[in-house]
Amino acid sequence: MTxxxxxxxxxxxxxxxxxxxxxxxxxxxxxxxxxSEGNQAVDALLYAVGDLSERYSSQDTLRVxxxxxxxxxxxxxxxxxxxxxxxxxxxxGQHDTSAGCCSCESNAVRFGEATKYQHACxxxxxxxxxxxxLTKRDIVSNLNFFMNVPIDPAGNFTVVDGISxxxxxVDVTADMDVLFVISNCPQVNNPCNGFNPTPIRVEIRDPPA
Amino acid sequence: MVQTRENIxxxxxxxxxxxxxxxxxxxxxxxxxxALDGAPIAPDAVIHREQVPPGWYATVRLHRGEAxxxxxETGRSSISxxxxxxxxxxxxxxxxxxxxxxxxxxxxxxRVILTxxxxxxxxxxxxxxxxxxxxxxxxxxxxxxxxxxxAGRNTQDNFLAAAGKVGLDVRDxxxxxxxxxxxxxxxxxxxxxxPDRKRPGDFVDLRAEMxxxxxxxxxxxxxxxxxxxxxxxxxxxxxKVGSPPQEDLCRNASPEATRAFTFxxxxxA
Numbered sequence: 124m125t126x127x128x129x130x131x132x133x134x135x136x137x138x139x140x141x142x143x144x145x146x147x148x149x150x151x152x153x154x155x156x157x158x159s160e161g162n163q164a165v166d167a168l169l170y171a172v173g174d175l176s177e178r179y180s181s182q183d184t185l186r187v188x189x190x191x192x193x194x195x196x197x198x199x200x201x202x203x204x205x206x207x208x209x210x211x212x213x214x215x216g217q218h219d220t221s222a223g224c225c226s227c228e229s230n231a232v233r234f235g236e237a238t239k240y241q242h243a244c245x246x247x248x249x250x251x252x253x254x255x256x257l258t259k260r261d262i263v264s265n266l267n268f269f270m271n272v273p274i275d276p277a278g279n280f281t282v283v284d285g286i287s288x289x290x291x292x293v294d295v296t297a298d299m300d301v302l303f304v305i306s307n308c309p310q311v312n313n314p315c316n317g318f319n320p321t322p323i324r325v326e327i328r329d330p331p332a
Numbered sequence: 333m334v335q336t337r338e339n340i341x342x343x344x345x346x347x348x349x350x351x352x353x354x355x356x357x358x359x360x361x362x363x364x365x366x367a368l369d370g371a372p373i374a375p376d377a378v379i380h381r382e383q384v385p386p387g388w389y390a391t392v393r394l395h396r397g398e399a400x401x402x403x404x405e406t407g408r409s410s411i412s413x414x415x416x417x418x419x420x421x422x423x424x425x426x427x428x429x430x431x432x433x434x435x436x437x438x439x440x441x442x443r444v445i446l447t448x449x450x451x452x453x454x455x456x457x458x459x460x461x462x463x464x465x466x467x468x469x470x471x472x473x474x475x476x477x478x479x480x481x482x483a484g485r486n487t488q489d490n491f492l493a494a495a496g497k498v499g500l501d502v503r504d505x506x507x508x509x510x511x512x513x514x515x516x517x518x519x520x521x522x523x524x525x526x527p528d529r530k531r532p533g534d535f536v537d538l539r540a541e542m543x544x545x546x547x548x549x550x551x552x553x554x555x556x557x558x559x560x561x562x563x564x565x566x567x568x569x570x571x572k573v574g575s576p577p578q579e580d581l582c583r584n585a586s587p588e589a590t591r592a593f594t595f596x597x598x599x600x601a
Contacts, residue, residue, distance in 0.1 A: 141333075181428075182469025182507045186554050191467060191521040202488075202502065204474035221437070221467055223428025228450030232433050232592045234346070259448075264428045264507045274467075274517055278438030279355050280431045311335055311343055318343045319335040 132326035140320040141309035143247035145254070147172055148297035151330035153211060156268055156305070157292045159324050162285035164270040164308040164315035166224045166244045168252075168262065169199060169207050172300035175257060177201045181220040181264040191274055193218040193266060199295070202263075207301050212294035215287045219272040222282060223264050224248065225310045234312045247306035255302060267308075268293050270315045284314045350587075354435030358586045362442040366458040368533050373401065379570040386563040387485030389494050389549040392570060393418065394540035396600065399457065399573045402511055402548065406564025407532035410513040410553040412470035412487040414506060415453055415546040421500060423449045427466045427507045433588045439464040442585045444541075444592060445509060451542065451596040452589075455582035457573065458537035463514035463529035468555060470508050475554040484560055490549040498545055511536055513553040525555040539573055539582075541596050 133152075137159070138144045148154055156165055171177035183200035185191060195213040198206045210218075223229075224244035231239040248262050269287040274280050295303070309320050335343075379398065384390045386409065392400055402411050417423040426448040431437045433446060440462035445454040470487025477483055491505050514529035550566045552558050576583050576593065583593045 176502045180469075180507075182467070183472065185523070186468050186472075186475060189523055191517055191523065202505070204472055221428060222432050223426065226429075226448065226450070228448070228595075229426075229429045229433060229446075231595065232429075232446070232450040232588050233350070236591070258422070260422050260503050262448075264426075274437055274521070276517055276519065278436045280435055280437045281351060281355070282432070311339070313347050314344070318340040318347075 130328055132328050134327040135324065137322055137324050138305065138307045139322050141242055141307060143251035143304070143306050144325060145251050145302060145304040146327065148301045148303050148327065150297055150299055153294050153296045153328045154303055155292050155294050155326040155328065157290065157324040157326070158215065158269045158287045159289065160321040161289040161291065162269070162287050162317040163321045163323055164285070164310070165268040165323055166306040166308050167266040167268060168248065168304045170257070170302040171201060171207065172302055175255065175261070175302070177203045177205070178261065178263060179207060179266065184220060191221065193220050199266070206298045208295050208297045210293060211296040212292065215269055215291040215293060217271045217286050218293065219267040219270045220264065221274070222267055222270065222272045224306065225308065230312060238312055241311065242309040244306040244308050248304065251304050267315070282313045282315050285317065351435060354586060354588070361585065362440060363581065365441055365462050366460045368460050368531065371458045371537065373569060373571050377571045379572065382568045383565050384548065384550045384568060385565050387551055387560060389490035389547055390568055391494050391498060392546045392548065392568060394544045394546060394570060396540055396542055397573060397575045399537050399539040399571055400546065401535055401537050401569040401571065403533065403535040403567040404512045405532060405567055407530045407534065408558055408562060408564045409550055409566050410510050410556060411566055412508045412510040412549045412551065413546060414491060414508045415544050416500070416504065417447065418543040418545055421504060421545070423447050424504070424506050425453055425509065427509055431466050433592070434586065437466055438462070439466065439509070442581050444582050444589055446592060450592060451599070452592045453541065453544065454538040455541060455576065456536060457539045457582060458535070461512055461529065461534040461536065463512065463526070465510040465513035465515040465553065468515055468523060470510055470549060471551045471554045479554070480560065485551060487549040487551045490551065491547055494547040510553050513556070515555055523555060525557065539576070541576070541593070542599060
C-alpha cells in the first residue's frame with residue numbers, strides 16, 4: 124500500500140505470523156504498525172533505552188487519559204510518569220491495554236490444559252527481551268494494538284472480533300529513546316486474531332526535516 | 333501455522349461456550365456480599381493485627397491457608413495491593429490475567445486474583461464491598477502533584493520503598509489491585525468514581541493460596557476526590573482460615589477457577 128502523503132520509511136520489515144520483533148526508536152521517529160491482512164492483535168512493550176527499569180505502564184497510561192481504551196492521541200506513559208511515545212495516527216480505532224499478553228500458563232487456565240503447549244506472546248517476549256538482558260520480571264501489562272476488548276459498565280470484559288481491516292495502521296511517535304518490542308500474537312483460542320494468526324508489517328520513519 | 337477452517341470453527345465454538353458460561357452462568361452463582369457485621373474472626377485464629385495510617389504501607393507475609401482482612405475503618409480509604417510468591421518472586425499478581433480469565437473487571441466475593449503463572453494468588457472469601465479497581469492503579473508522585481498541587485505520599489513510592497525492604501526493586505512492581513475503589517466505566521470507556529459505594533467498616537478477606545509477600549498501600553485512589561488529609565487509617569488482620577476444601581466457593585465459581593486451583597495445588601502436592 125503506497126501513500127503519497129508520507130515519506131519513504133527508513134526501515135521496513137514484514138513480521139511473520141507468531142513472531143517477535145524489536146527495535147530502538149529515536150525521539151521523533153515514528154513506528155507504523157500495519158495490520159497487513161486484518162484482525163491481527165499486536166502485543167507491544169516499551170522500555171527507556173538509558174534506563175530499562177523505566178518501562179511502559181498500562182495503569183499510568185489509562186489514569187492519565189481518564190479512559191479505558193487506547194487510540195489517537197493516547198500518551199504512552201512510563202512507570203516513572205513520563206511520556207514515552209504517543210499515538211499519532213490510527214486508522215483502526217480500537218486498541219487495548221488491559222488484557223495483557225497470552226501465555227502458555229494463562230491459556231491452560233482459560234482454555235484447558237491441552238492448550239499449554241501452544242506458542243504464546245509471553246514466549247516471544249521472554250526470548251526477544253533476553254537480547255537486552257531483560258527477563259520475565261520485566262514483562263508488564265502490555266499494549267494490544269488492533270485488539271478489541273470492550274469493557275461494559277457491569278465489568279464484563281470480553282475479547283471480541285477485531286474491527287481492523289487489511290492495511291489498517293497505527294503510528295507511534297517516540298518522545299524519548301525507546302526500545303519497542305512486539306509479539307505478533309500467536310493466539311488461536313480467541314477472536315483477537317480471527318483464530319488464525321497472520322503477518323504484520325512495521326515501518327520506521329524519521330521526523331520531517 | 334495456518335489454521336484450517338475446521339480448526340477455526342472449533343475454536344470459535346469453544347470460545348463462545350466459555351464466554352457464555354463466564355458471563356452468564358458464573359455471575360448467577362456468585363454469593364451476595366458479606367454483611368458489614370458478618371464473618372467474625374475467632375479470637376484464637378488471629379495471627380496479627382495492625383493499623384496503617386493514611387499515606388503509609390505495610391508488608392504482610394502470608395502462608396497458604398492464612399488470610400488477610402483489610403478493613404476500611406472510616407470509609408475514606410482505598411488500599412492498593414501487589415504481591416509475589418515467596419519462593420520465586422518472579423511469580424506475582426497479574427491484574428490482566430485476573431480480568432481476562434474471569435471474563436470480568438469486577439472483583440467480588442467468590443472471585444480470585446491470579447498470578448502470571450496461571451495459579452491463584454488470593455481468593456476473595458469475604459467481601460462487603462464488591463467495588464474494587466483492577467484497571468486504573470494506585471497514586472503516583474505525578475498524580476498526587478496534579479491533584480493537590482504539591483508533592484505527597486503515594487502508592488508508587490510506597491511500593492518502591494516496601495519492595496526495597498524485601499530485596500526487590502522497581503522491576504518487580506506490576507500493575508496493582510485497589511480495594512474499596514469504586515471505579516465505573518461509562519459507555520464510551522471514560523472512568524467515573526462512585527462515592528456511594530464506600531462505607532465505613534467495609535472489609536475484604538483475602539485467602540492466600542500460596543506462600544506470599546504482599547504490600548498494602550493506604551493512599552487515596554487517584555480518581556477519589558478525597559484530600560489525603562481526610563483519608564483514614566485501615567486495619568490489617570492476618571488470621572488462619574485453612575486450605576480450601578473441595579466444595580470451596582472460589583474454587584468452584586467457574587471452570588477457569590477450578591483449573592487455576594488445580595495448578596496451584598501442584599506446588600504443594
